[in-house]
Amino acid sequence: MVAIDDTLLPKTGKKMPGAGRLWDHDSGRYVHAQCLVTSHYVDRDRDYPLGLRQYFKHGSSEAERHGFKTKVEQAMELVDECERLGVPAENYVFDSWYLSQRLAGHIEAHGKGWVSRLKSNRIVHTMEGSTSMREWERRVPRDAYREIQALGKRYWAYTQVLTVNKLGKARVVISYDNPDLEGEPTILASNHAHWEEKRVMEAYGMRFRVDNFYRDAKQNLGLGGCHLRILKGAGSHWLLGFLGYSLLRLRICRSRLYRRIRSDQTIGAECRQAFMDLLQNLIQWVYQKAGEMPVDKILSVILR
Helix, strand or coil: CEEEEEEEEECCCCCCCCCEEEEECCCCEEEEEEEEEEEEEECCCCEEEEEEEEECCCCCHHHHHHCCCCHHHHHHHHHHHHHHHCCCCCEEEECHHHCCHHHHHHHHHCCCEEEEECCCCCEEEECCEEEEHHHHHHHCCHHHCEEEEECCEEEEEEEEEEEECCCEEEEEEEEECCCCCCCCCEEEEECCCCCCHHHHHHHHHHHHHHHHHHHHHHHHCCCCCCCCCCHHHHHHHHHHHHHHHHHHHCCCCCCHHHHHHCCCCCHHHHHHHHHHHHHHHHHHHHHHHCCCCCHHHHHHHHHC
């Protein structure tokens, strides 16, 4: 899968490039932040960031200077980039905010599939007429749901191919996390009309790996810590964060001994271990040079 998503980088400075008043879905309020739209490769064994685009608000000085593009248009650019690079993924997965005829059609034009969350107020067309997804779900008999195992958990799901407004025919999956079908259901959609509900749910479940990347990159790799006021410099900072995450996920930064004794660690633990390895190398170098070079020379090499 390639997961398409976006994240906010809160800022206090009013002159940070591209920063503006943006809606934060997590906190449910507007924040002053920069926004990145990203693509992220995911499979069952690994994940790593692929590309990014910075979103500029309509009417901002950056949008006037560089051209305004919606997040959906930026997502389409990221899809083109993945296809041009030959990223080995057959499907794209994203949240309901990105589910549009433009993005879905763009992905299908490349011969690829998509899986997305579907808003409950989305209009669907049935033999009985047009209605919202929420109203249609309420008409489904409760005994039509069946228990399935997906993502290591139990769900009660129902699926059917429906005609979704402005999308056409799509496989729709409704799932609950309890046998009493209480609470708000999760509604998913995919252009793979032949897929079973379990496959659709497991495919969408991979999207959450990008959330782990955002958290690790912000907490451990300084993704949101850039205070440069130049777009090119900020872009370089973000790409270095992407590269650092990829190297840590590939465990390239581990020492040989560490690779032998520890097989699976968090990104934070990997960062701390990489720092320890670098510090150890520095101490060893200083110890070796102590008898060959004066202290001021050693210090000048370190600070150079």
